[in-house]
Amino acid sequence: MDPITINLVILAASFILSRALAPKPQKPKPTAFEDIDFPRCDEGDELAAVFGQCWRKSWMVLTVGNYRTKAIKTKGSKK
Template identity: 50%
Template sequence: MDPYTWAYMAIMVISAYVSYKNRPKTTTPKPVAFQDFEFPQFSEGTPQCVFFGDCWTPDWMVLSYGNYRTTPIKTKGGKK
């Protein structure tokens, strides 16, 4: 191989090393807490309508919302 090939390879290795060292550091995101959800609430005296199934309405509010778990789901994993 000619000498220029070794120079190009050295520049490539140095460039890869500098790129690796200057990459942005990753941070793990904070898990979502129940307080982070913003559900619209009704006002006192607002008329209420009841829907069963999937429905679309132009004006909606949330009177109640599902049974959200506050404990982690634990599963048994691994090889059998």
């Protein structure tokens, strides 16, 4: 047999063995809404509503909306 053919067979066999014997990765636990730490304002602080982008000395999150718990499934876009 040709040495290149032998090397290709050994390469293919080692690849198949390494894939078969590798440990299966565990799926990560999905993030719950309670796990996310949003900076909230304290009671009595001034509240400013800014629509768009703005630089502020201290910032906070007043509301959090449209939090999706299901995966977004879309089909390919057609142009």
